[in-house]
Amino acid sequence: MTSHSLIDPRPEAVAQPALPEGELSDRRDRFGVLEQLSHATWIFDFDRLCIHWANRQALKLWRADTLEALVARDLSVDLSDTVARRLHQYQSDLVDTDTRFTECWTIYPEGRPCAMLVEFSGIRLGDGRLALFCEHLADHGNNPAMLRSTEALTHTTVMITLYSRAGGVLYSNPAAREAAPAGREQRHRFVREQDYHALMLALHLQGRCRLIAPVLTSRGERWHEVSGHRCRDAVTGEPSWLISEVDVSDLKRTEARAQHLADHDALTGLPNRHYVTHGFQHQLESIGRAGEQAALIFIDLDRFKHVNDSLGHAAGDELLVEMANRLRSAVRHNDRVARLGGDEFLVLATADDIAGYVEQLSSRLLKVLSQPGAVRNTEVQVTPSLGVSIYPQDGTDIHTLMRHADLAMYRAKDAGRNRVAYFAPEMTAAAQKRLTMESELRHALERREFVVYYQPRVDVRSNRICGAEALVRWQHPKRGLIAPGVFISYAEDCGLIGELGAQVLEIAARQQARWQAQGLDLAVSVNLSPRQFLEGTLVEEMRRTVEATGCDPRRIELEITESVLLGNDDSTVETLEQLAGMGFRIAVDDFGTGYSNLAYLQRYPIDCLKIDRSFISKVVDSAQPIAGLIITMCRMLGVQMVAEGVETQSQLDWLKQQDCHQYQGYLFSHPLPATAFEALLPGRLEPAAGGAD
Numbered sequence: 164m165t166s167h168s169l170i171d172p173r174p175e176a177v178a179q180p181a182l183p184e185g186e187l188s189d190r191r192d193r194f195g196v197l198e199q200l201s202h203a204t205w206i207f208d209f210d211r212l213c214i215h216w217a218n219r220q221a222l223k224l225w226r227a228d229t230l231e232a233l234v235a236r237d238l239s240v241d242l243s244d245t246v247a248r249r250l251h252q253y254q255s256d257l258v259d260t261d262t263r264f265t266e267c268w269t270i271y272p273e274g275r276p277c278a279m280l281v282e283f284s285g286i287r288l289g290d291g292r293l294a295l296f297c298e299h300l301a302d303h304g305n306n307p308a309m310l311r312s313t314e315a316l317t318h319t320t321v322m323i324t325l326y327s328r329a330g331g332v333l334y335s336n337p338a339a340r341e342a343a344p345a346g347r348e349q350r351h352r353f354v355r356e357q358d359y360h361a362l363m364l365a366l367h368l369q370g371r372c373r374l375i376a377p378v379l380t381s382r383g384e385r386w387h388e389v390s391g392h393r394c395r396d397a398v399t400g401e402p403s404w405l406i407s408e409v410d411v412s413d414l415k416r417t418e419a420r421a422q423h424l425a426d427h428d429a430l431t432g433l434p435n436r437h438y439v440t441h442g443f444q445h446q447l448e449s450i451g452r453a454g455e456q457a458a459l460i461f462i463d464l465d466r467f468k469h470v471n472d473s474l475g476h477a478a479g480d481e482l483l484v485e486m487a488n489r490l491r492s493a494v495r496h497n498d499r500v501a502r503l504g505g506d507e508f509l510v511l512a513t514a515d516d517i518a519g520y521v522e523q524l525s526s527r528l529l530k531v532l533s534q535p536g537a538v539r540n541t542e543v544q545v546t547p548s549l550g551v552s553i554y555p556q557d558g559t560d561i562h563t564l565m566r567h568a569d570l571a572m573y574r575a576k577d578a579g580r581n582r583v584a585y586f587a588p589e590m591t592a593a594a595q596k597r598l599t600m601e602s603e604l605r606h607a608l609e610r611r612e613f614v615v616y617y618q619p620r621v622d623v624r625s626n627r628i629c630g631a632e633a634l635v636r637w638q639h640p641k642r643g644l645i646a647p648g649v650f651i652s653y654a655e656d657c658g659l660i661g662e663l664g665a666q667v668l669e670i671a672a673r674q675q676a677r678w679q680a681q682g683l684d685l686a687v688s689v690n691l692s693p694r695q696f697l698e699g700t701l702v703e704e705m706r707r708t709v710e711a712t713g714c715d716p717r718r719i720e721l722e723i724t725e726s727v728l729l730g731n732d733d734s735t736v737e738t739l740e741q742l743a744g745m746g747f748r749i750a751v752d753d754f755g756t757g758y759s760n761l762a763y764l765q766r767y768p769i770d771c772l773k774i775d776r777s778f779i780s781k782v783v784d785s786a787q788p789i790a791g792l793i794i795t796m797c798r799m800l801g802v803q804m805v806a807e808g809v810e811t812q813s814q815l816d817w818l819k820q821q822d823c824h825q826y827q828g829y830l831f832s833h834p835l836p837a838t839a840f841e842a843l844l845p846g847r848l849e850p851a852a853g854g855a856d
């Protein structure tokens with residue numbers, strides 16, 4: 164049975180091709196004088212990796228009977244990578260210089276190790292090529308530990324150098340010699356002067372040092388982990404420095420890659436929030452040192468969530484990449500752009516006239532970001548809201564500037580979106596209010612403090628109640644009844660609208676079931692916020708509500724806003740069709756205020772359009788044609804029409820003339836608690852109209 168070791172300790176001796184006639188005697192003539200030397204001497208051919216010539220002593224050392232036999236040996240077979248590199252190194256060391264150096268070498272004649280001290284120098288062959296002249300100085304002895312440690316030092320890739328205190332090299336192992344750049348006579352090889360000073364200072368003060376720094380090497384600039392120790396030269400006893408170096412460039416590169424990943428957003432490639440907190444902070448510090456000004460612009464895309472929800476996350480991602488590219492090309496070369504996450508971006512800009520530049524830049528950003536673009540074959544247009552804080556007046560660190568720019572951005576949103584707002588100190592109070600409101604809303608939901616009022620929906624012709632719109636109020640334990648206008652937008656901003664909507668839905672559905680049980684056939688309409696509609700759980704939630712409350716879906720109308728329909732995507736159609744299939748009626752609220760598009764009305768299963776009160780308020784005073792147009796359109800489409808916000812008899816008279824189906828408004832009644840609403844019913848209730856015909 165044969166066993167296979169990983170490293171063959173006895174490589175086959177392979178023969179070199181036969182020498183040309185007379186070649187060996189030429190060599191004898193040229194180098195024969197060296198036979199006089201009492202110690203073994205041989206010449207190694209760097210290029211052919213074989214012995215070119217050897218004296219008698221050397222033949223003995225190499226266990227060769229004749230010179231012919233020795234020069235015929237192919238030593239390349241036995242050559243490890245490290246030895247090959249060392250030989251290559253010797254070759255380049257010897258090319259231009261007249262160096263001699265002594266080293267411990269182990270040769271393997273006939274596979275047997277033979278350690279010795281060899282002095283190496285260069286010698287020219289007959290054809291002018293440089294060869295290695297080797298002189299055997301002494302046997303190394305046979306202390307195994309010593310032999311092995313010497314071998315290890317010779318073969319290790321760790322670069323080890325012993326320096327005198329004056330900086331002269333007393334010893335360097337082959338790896339260190341290989342790494343030293345050729346022909347450099349410099350004080351040190353550190354790329355950065357400060358690394359050299361740090362090393363020397365630590366060596367002098369503490370006697371040891373460890374640092375990772377870029378250094379110049381024969382392979383160019385590399386990262387080395389450099390460790391230094393104070394010690395003594397074993398030969399002279401003089402104080403010296405032992406320096407070892409390990410090439411950590413690959414590690415550094417991996418580290419740099421990991422750092423890049425940690426600092427950049429994978430989707431857009433822009434610096435991310437993590438980078439902003441240290442990278443932008445450093446930049447602010449240098450702006451501060453230069454006595455310059457800067458501006459931080461916080462950008463949030465308006466209604467981006469809607470794109471995500473209606474066209475899907477992949478489309479949302481595509482849009483974000485597009486926005487990131489537009490941002491990159493809109494800013495100046497030395498401005499910095501980052502993505503904080505979601506649809507939030509930051510720009511850090513510097514300029515001598517920062518106020519003038521920010522004005523210019525923000526109007527450019529508003530323009531480029533709101534250009535329509537195509538995402539998955541659908542034209543999409545989003546607008547940005549921008550908040551600006553100025554360094555140093557609005558903050559001197561990145562966290563403060565970000566907080567303030569964020570507050571300003573909220574102000575831009577509140578003021579109608581698609582605009583820029585500058586930070587002002589009073590905004591901090593508004594932010595505090597937002598936080599307080601969020602926490603109060605959470606408590607209110609837990610304690611079920613929300614109540615529902617009902618505004619009658621009245622038949623225009625008979626002036627009788629045919630249904631009710633459920634409108635939420637907050638029964639605050641200290642502040643009394645709070646109107647939804649005060650808290651709905653906060654609930655939307657902080658993501659509580661879904662939970663709030665679910666509570667309202669449940670109360671209104673129970674009320675409908677109760678009225679039905681009392682024999683009152685009243686349709687109840689409920690407002691759904693776009694977020695609630697788009698969350699993807701609505702159908703399931705409605706199914707649960709029907710089961711839990713026993714309501715009749717055919718008498719529940721869901722009011723959605725036009726914005727929900729704008730995405731015009733398949734999932735919206737599907738959700739609406741599922742709801743319609745369960746029996747729910749669908750109404751479009753505040754109709755006419757969005758981007759009305761007749762096409763979507765035909766695509767979706769819509770039962771009712773509620774004409775916004777802004778059109779109704781103008782029907783008599785000015786010749787406002789829109790309400791009339793909407794009524795005509797409803798008639799053509801065969802959907803029910805409800806006029807909202809009817810406050811005067813003349814408005815009602817106009818609606819009668821137009822043959823509008825139903826109305827709501829203060830003229831008939833404000834929204835009321837269920838019991839007060841019921842008090843309006845006797846004598847006025849009639850079977851609900853139910854449709855347009």
Ligand SMILES: Nc1nc2c(ncn2[C@@H]2O[C@H](COP(=O)(O)O[C@H]3[C@@H](O)[C@H](n4cnc5c(=O)[nH]c(N)nc54)O[C@@H]3COP(=O)(O)O)[C@@H](O)[C@H]2O)c(=O)[nH]1
Binds near residue numbers: 646664807828
């Ligand atoms: N997502 C949800 N939104 C809700 C819910 N409940 C209410 N809301 C929305 O809040 C906004 C303000 O509502 P509210 O203060 O209740 O105002 C309603 C009516 O009181 C008011 N109205 C009715 N008649 C008149 C009138 O003659 N004049 C006049 N100036 N105002 C009148 O209109 C509001 C009803 O509007 P609409 O929903 O568009 O029919 C409001 O936007 C509510 O939608 C909820 O549970 N979820």
